[in-house]
Amino acid sequence: xxxxxxxxxxxxxxxNIPGSLDMTEQVAQLLQDVNCDELPVVTHxxxxxxFPAWSAEELGxxxxxxxxxxSKAAGISIKEIELLVRDTGDIGQTATKALNSKSKxxxxxxxxxxxxxxxxxxxxxxxxxxxxxxxxxxxQTTKIKNLQYLFNSSSPEEAGYIARLAIEDLRIGVGEGIVxxxxxxxxxxxxxxxxxxxxxxxxxxLVAVTARRGGVDEVQKLNLELKxxxxxxxxxxxxxxxxxxxxxxxxxxxxxxxxxRVQIHKDGDNITLFSRRLENVTRSLxxxxxxxxxxVKADSAILDGEAFAVDDSGRPRAFQEILKRFRRxxxxxxxxxxxxxxxxxxxxxxxNGENLLDKPLTERRAALLGCVENTGSIKVDEQILTSxxxxxxxxxxxxxxxxHEGIMIKNPNSSYSPGKRGxxxxxxxxxxxxxxLVVIGAEWGYGRRTNYMGSYTLACxxxxxxxxxxxxxxxxxxxxxxxAQLTDTFSNLIIIESGMEIExxxxxxxxxxxxxxxxxTNYDSGFALRFPRLVNVRDDKSPxxxxxxxxxxxxxxxxxx
Ligand code: AMP
Numbered sequence: 001x002x003x004x005x006x007x008x009x010x011x012x013x014x015x016n017i018p019g020s021l022d023m024t025e026q027v028a029q030l031l032q033d034v035n036c037d038e039l040p041v042v043t044h045x046x047x048x049x050x051f052p053a054w055s056a057e058e059l060g061x062x063x064x065x066x067x068x069x070x071s072k073a074a075g076i077s078i079k080e081i082e083l084l085v086r087d088t089g090d091i092g093q094t095a096t097k098a099l100n101s102k103s104k105x106x107x108x109x110x111x112x113x114x115x116x117x118x119x120x121x122x123x124x125x126x127x128x129x130x131x132x133x134x135x136x137x138x139x140q141t142t143k144i145k146n147l148q149y150l151f152n153s154s155s156p157e158e159a160g161y162i163a164r165l166a167i168e169d170l171r172i173g174v175g176e177g178i179v180x181x182x183x184x185x186x187x188x189x190x191x192x193x194x195x196x197x198x199x200x201x202x203x204x205x206l207v208a209v210t211a212r213r214g215g216v217d218e219v220q221k222l223n224l225e226l227k228x229x230x231x232x233x234x235x236x237x238x239x240x241x242x243x244x245x246x247x248x249x250x251x252x253x254x255x256x257x258x259x260x261r262v263q264i265h266k267d268g269d270n271i272t273l274f275s276r277r278l279e280n281v282t283r284s285l286x287x288x289x290x291x292x293x294x295x296v297k298a299d300s301a302i303l304d305g306e307a308f309a310v311d312d313s314g315r316p317r318a319f320q321e322i323l324k325r326f327r328r329x330x331x332x333x334x335x336x337x338x339x340x341x342x343x344x345x346x347x348x349x350x351x352n353g354e355n356l357l358d359k360p361l362t363e364r365r366a367a368l369l370g371c372v373e374n375t376g377s378i379k380v381d382e383q384i385l386t387s388x389x390x391x392x393x394x395x396x397x398x399x400x401x402x403x404h405e406g407i408m409i410k411n412p413n414s415s416y417s418p419g420k421r422g423x424x425x426x427x428x429x430x431x432x433x434x435x436x437l438v439v440i441g442a443e444w445g446y447g448r449r450t451n452y453m454g455s456y457t458l459a460c461x462x463x464x465x466x467x468x469x470x471x472x473x474x475x476x477x478x479x480x481x482x483x484a485q486l487t488d489t490f491s492n493l494i495i496i497e498s499g500m501e502i503e504x505x506x507x508x509x510x511x512x513x514x515x516x517x518x519x520x521t522n523y524d525s526g527f528a529l530r531f532p533r534l535v536n537v538r539d540d541k542s543p544x545x546x547x548x549x550x551x552x553x554x555x556x557x558x559x560x561x
Contacts (some may be wrong), residue, residue: 002034004119007042008158014046015172027174027182031208034121039212040205041125047179048170050128052203054229056280057132061147061166063446065140066091069147070163074098082499089450091167092160099156119153124162169447179204187211189219197222199418200355202230202278224350224357226267226300229274231419233304233347235408238426241392244409247423252361252410253384253392255399256427257344258316259308260326264292264345266301275326284328287336288343291378298371304347304416305381309339315403319530320518345372346381346408349416360413385412396428405429432514433555434535435460438468438543439508442490444500445483452487453502458512458532460525461546468506469525469549477513477534486537506543511536517556527552 010030017023027046034042044050051057067081074081076098084094127146134142147166151159164170180198184191189211197207197219210218224230238244245251261276262285271289273282282289288307296303309317309325321339328335348368349357356364365383372380384395396407406429414424437458445454455475459468478486493505513533520528 001120001122002038002042004121004124004154004158004162006033007045007121008155008161011046011161011170011172012157014174020178023174024178024181024185027178028186031182031186031212036209036212038121039209041121043179043183043205043208045121045125045165046170046172046174047176047204048165048168048172048174050125050165050168051132052205053231054202054274054278057129059128059132059166059168061131061143063091063167065143066147066163066166069144070095070098070151072144073148073151073159074102076101085446086444086450089447090171091169092164092171095151095163096156096160099151099159117153119150119158124150124165128165176204179208183208183211187215189216193219200224200230200357202228202418224302224355226265226302226350227272229263229265229278230302230349231278232261232263232276233416233418233425234421235425235427236421236423238409238428241396241407241409241428242389244426244428245387245389245392248387248409248411250385250387250412251392252365252412253386253395254346254381254408254410255344255395255402256405256408256429257306257308257381258319258403258405259306259341259344260319260322262288262305262307262343264288264296264301264303264305266292266296266298266303268299269293281326284326284332285336285341286332287341287377291343291375295373295375295378296371297373299352300350301348301352301371302350303345303368304349305343305345307341307343309341318518319516340377342376343378344381345378346383347416357416357418360415361410362412364416400430432516434511434513435529435547435552435555436509436511436538436541436545437471438506438546439490439504439510440468440470440506441504442502443473444502449483452483453490454483456486456510457504458510458529459506459546460549460552461544462525462549463544466544468543468546470523471525471527471552472523472529472532474510474512474532474534476532482534482537509538509541509543509546510534511538516559517552519556525549525552527556 010026014023014026017026030042031039044052050059067078071078071081081094081098084097088094127150131143131146150162154162180194181191184194193216194207198204201207201222210222263274265272271292272280273285273288275281307322309322311317325335325339325341345368348364351367356367369380374380386392399407406427409426409428411424437460439456440459441457442453443455445452455473457470458472458474459470462469490504493507495503495505513535514529514531516530518528518530519526522528
């Protein structure tokens with residue numbers, strides 16, 4: 001059994017290595033040193049994850065829960081933990097400092113058990129597993145107790161890495177690339193085979209164990225498996241239809257439906273659905289499950305598509321409504337009746353035991369058309385093969401007139417590349433207008449943004465009352481230099497501070513890009529922005545020149561037309 005101490009030591013060594021080659025060497029050594037049971041756990045841990053990305057298991061540890069566990073373990077107040085976080089900018093260092101302050105003081109549980117029992121890697125994993133299993137009433141207390149046990153059973157340094165693992169952010173600079181190379185090095189398997197096996201399994205831990213046990217031959221046998229989702233292929237933005245089409249001799253054009261992605265695994269009558277983030281959403285979408293069961297004629301299949309909902313006039317309903325369906329845990333049947341979903345399938349990557357990933361899109365699509373019975377609620381997305389940009393523009397306008405997002409321009413000869421955003425799938429959507437919004441609040445940042453105001457509350461102007469009405473928060477699109485400058489500017493505008501929250505005098509206007517305006521009960525304006533991003537600080541604008549509630553309302557209704 002390897003102690004967690006060894007893992008923590010390896011992390012500290014790796015953390016201080018500047019070059020990725022030496023880092024790979026160290027990770028490879030660690031993978032060789034642990035036993036077969038520990039190998040998958042260590043492979044995930046070293047990348048800062050506890051469970052593989054495809055797994056339904058989730059830790060669900062937020063900062064407040066972590067602070068509570070640390071405060072109990074170290075015997076200091078949550079306020080003191082928060083100050084340490086502000087001071088160190090890192091939850092790992094916070095945990096180490098908090099527990100160090102304790103061990104200097106009184107005899108601790110950890111000092112008591114230190115000589116008798118050493119925390120092992122597998123024990124840490126088991127505790128995390130316990131944490132992921134609990135739900136409902138009392139679950140917070142159980143989670144805190146498990147974390148507290150881990151903190152009190154480890155040295156302050158180990159506790160630092162446990163705290164970072166608890167929020168799945170190990171911060172030692174080891175990502176998928178380094179782990180891939182380290183597995184290849186440790187078990188003498190070509191990097192390309194490790195990479196392919198990871199693409200098919202979505203599980204580096206499994207690839208590592210297979211490489212160690214069976215070498216290259218067994219790694220090459222790893223394949224897609226039903227109920228183990230693969231990453232979705234992604235699309236890149238194309239600035240114009242003309243450039244996109246000119247890059248492909250013939251382009252495959254499809255509508256870009258305004259809905260949510262689903263990956264469907266069919267194993268006989270057993271259907272499993274995964275969201276874009278690979279969460280298992282089967283229980284929430286019984287209508288899609290039965291449509292697939294009835295109308296997909298295959299013993300086994302992995303299909304890719306978009307689920308959307310339409311209103312009485314046949315126009316797509318707001319994205320939020322679809323998310324309501326995906327997130328629903330109770331009253332599922334009622335919500336399904338209120339927001340029935342329509343499924344458009346556009347890809348097939350596995351059929352009756354055969355992996356189709358490397359086949360060209362045209363072949364995958366022919367196979368898809370061969371096994372789906374088109375009905376109202378489930379259909380294969382229409383596709384036109386063309387090199388005529390006028391025709392593509394016509395399809396684009398039709399898609400927009402129907403209320404959908406735009407079009408996808410796909411390379412008909414391309415294979416399906418899980419998780420890749422490349423030139424084989426391009427998307428064309430209209431460019432959204434931006435909004436000028438007033439900054440009325442901020443939040444002290446976390447991690448790299450400690451001591452900076454990391455996210456800003458935005459408001460629109462209501463000329464009728466003269467009030468500024470909140471509409472959302474923005475934290476993206478801000479570079480480090482801007483962050484420092486903005487913090488400086490806003491420090492003079494603080495009205496009150498409470499914990500991490502700051503209320504600001506409404507003086508600064510941000511120009512904000514966004515994907516969509518949604519209705520919301522979270523903000524006083526009644527609206528919220530989807531994917532807001534800072535484009536510019538509009539020093540030239542005063543707060544009362546900011547966009548009005550009326551403009552927000554009109555953009556919102558234009559979106560729906
Ligand atoms: P975006 O979310 O803007 O990156 O655009 C890519 C997304 O468009 C995919 O993840 C799908 O959810 C969605 N989509 C809608 N229609 C299609 C289609 N015909 N082919 C591929 N993706 C589509």
